[in-house]
Amino acid sequence: MNRRKFLKIIGGMAAGAGAIGTFRFLAPGEAEALIKSSNIRWAFLVDTYKCVGCGMCVKACKLENGIPYDAPVTRTWVERYVILKDGDVLADTPKGARDGFTSPVTEGRQVNPADIDKAFFVPKLCNQCDKPPCVQVCPVGATYRTAQGIVLVDRTWCIGCGYCIMACPYGVRFFHPVYHTAEKCTFCYHRINHGMTTACVQACPFDARKIGNLKDPNDPVTKVIMTERVAVLKDEYGTKPQVYYIGLDRNVR
Amino acid sequence: MSHTWKPVFVVLAILAAIFIARTIIVPPKFGIWESGYMYGWHNKANEQFWLNYKAKYKGRDYCNGCHPDKYSAIMNSPHAIIQCEDCHGPAIDHPDNPPKLAIDKSRALCLRCHVKLPYPTSHRNDLPGFLNPDEHNPGIECVSCHNPHSPVLGGMR
Numbered sequence: 407m408n409r410r411k412f413l414k415i416i417g418g419m420a421a422g423a424g425a426i427g428t429f430r431f432l433a434p435g436e437a438e439a440l441i442k443s444s445n446i447r448w449a450f451l452v453d454t455y456k457c458v459g460c461g462m463c464v465k466a467c468k469l470e471n472g473i474p475y476d477a478p479v480t481r482t483w484v485e486r487y488v489i490l491k492d493g494d495v496l497a498d499t500p501k502g503a504r505d506g507f508t509s510p511v512t513e514g515r516q517v518n519p520a521d522i523d524k525a526f527f528v529p530k531l532c533n534q535c536d537k538p539p540c541v542q543v544c545p546v547g548a549t550y551r552t553a554q555g556i557v558l559v560d561r562t563w564c565i566g567c568g569y570c571i572m573a574c575p576y577g578v579r580f581f582h583p584v585y586h587t588a589e590k591c592t593f594c595y596h597r598i599n600h601g602m603t604t605a606c607v608q609a610c611p612f613d614a615r616k617i618g619n620l621k622d623p624n625d626p627v628t629k630v631i632m633t634e635r636v637a638v639l640k641d642e643y644g645t646k647p648q649v650y651y652i653g654l655d656r657n658v659r
Numbered sequence: 660m661s662h663t664w665k666p667v668f669v670v671l672a673i674l675a676a677i678f679i680a681r682t683i684i685v686p687p688k689f690g691i692w693e694s695g696y697m698y699g700w701h702n703k704a705n706e707q708f709w710l711n712y713k714a715k716y717k718g719r720d721y722c723n724g725c726h727p728d729k730y731s732a733i734m735n736s737p738h739a740i741i742q743c744e745d746c747h748g749p750a751i752d753h754p755d756n757p758p759k760l761a762i763d764k765s766r767a768l769c770l771r772c773h774v775k776l777p778y779p780t781s782h783r784n785d786l787p788g789f790l791n792p793d794e795h796n797p798g799i800e801c802v803s804c805h806n807p808h809s810p811v812l813g814g815m816r
Contacts, residue, residue, distance in 0.1 A: 432695055454781075455781070458772055458782050458783040459771075459776070459781075460771040460772050462745045462771070465745075466716060466744070470714070470716055470749065488778070506770070507771075507774075507783075508770045509774070510777075519777035522777065524778070524779060524780040525776070525779070526780050541697070541698045542697055547689065550692070550698065550700060550701030551694040551699060552693070552694070553692075553693035553694065558705065558706065558709050560701060560702055560705040562705070595709040596710060596712035599710055609716070609742055609745055611741045611742070611772075614782075653780075
């Protein structure tokens with residue numbers, strides 16, 4: 407073997423290693439580094455003190471996102487919790503609060519105001535988890551998390567097996583009555599990426615709902631999440647949910 | 660050909676068929692992408708579908724473009740916090756499509772906020788409202804007397 411031949415072989419091996427390298431799977435750390443290359447991480451902030459249960463957010467969401475108005479499914483909803491002095495907890499969400507809460511009757515019970523310890527409304531929507539179990543269980547790669555943290559569903563690829571609907575601890579997924587594929591809140595992906603806010607945030611008259619970018623330290627939502635007392639739903643599941651609540655109660659499930 | 664080799668060729672043919680079918684069916688942009696193998700396995704082209712989804716709610720600034728009188732009226736009233744489209748419905752491509760918005764003038768719409776619910780730890784308790792709305796002109800739409808753009812008593816119709 408002369409020197410020229412040796413260099414050719416070494417060069418070929420280096421090129422081959424480089425070519426193989428482009429096809430390898432990403433290690434978790436490398437994937438993480440790629441996620442961080444996005445300078446946006448969408449997060450949601452809900453103030454349960456401000457919510458009055460008018461349900462304008464639910465109405466706006468259904469109309470904005472083409473969810474059949476009278477179908478018993480919705481991407482976002484508002485729950486009412488009435489905690490009584492005798493320890494009973496009443497919770498309901500008639501039609502997902504599409505028409506708001508216009509009656510004090512909760513779970514069929516006429517509640518005497520003097521018996522109420524505390525009562526409040528809790529808007530719910532997809533938590534856009536950092537570790538979304540719904541994505542993990544999808545057998546075909548029809549649902550996925552984008553670089554900016556939003557979990558989306560590919561309607562052309564979903565086979566309708568329903569695993570993701572069962573996997574979500576927050577119950578935010580359902581079958582779309584028209585497309586018969588898994589459906590979920592997208593944080594209005596089409597709006598937030600075009601400089602608008604989500605339909606529910608815009609429709610809320612009381613600023614109970616806000617959306618922000620966790621990677622921008624000057625974002626008012628980020629400032630609240632970082633400096634004030636906020637909680638998330640079902641933290642113990644390890645899904646790293648990204649909808650933060652002010653004034654959450656232990657009775658909220 | 661030996662009968663022992665035939666099944667081997669059959670299996671190879673099936674594998675080849677599966678491989679060819681897969682390259683045809685799976686979209687070219689199907690891959691792992693940013694969120695890694697566990698969470699990022701998808702067809703990249705689908706992100707564009709959601710990006711291109713049509714927004715229907717335009718916000719009050721869009722309304723102000725043609726209806727500045729209505730805009731300034733409600734913005735100077737206690738109802739300034741309410742978006743036009745909450746009652747008027749989504750603008751979509753108004754005035755082209757739809758040429759006229761279907762306004763929700765129902766009592767039920769007003770009662771979403773103006774039924775008094777005595778919940779001491781909720782902002783709902785602070786809103787002006789009826790404990791029993793059926794005692795106040797039942798069956799008549801609120802907007803036949805009250806002006807939602809100026810809901811103070813001086814703005815009565």
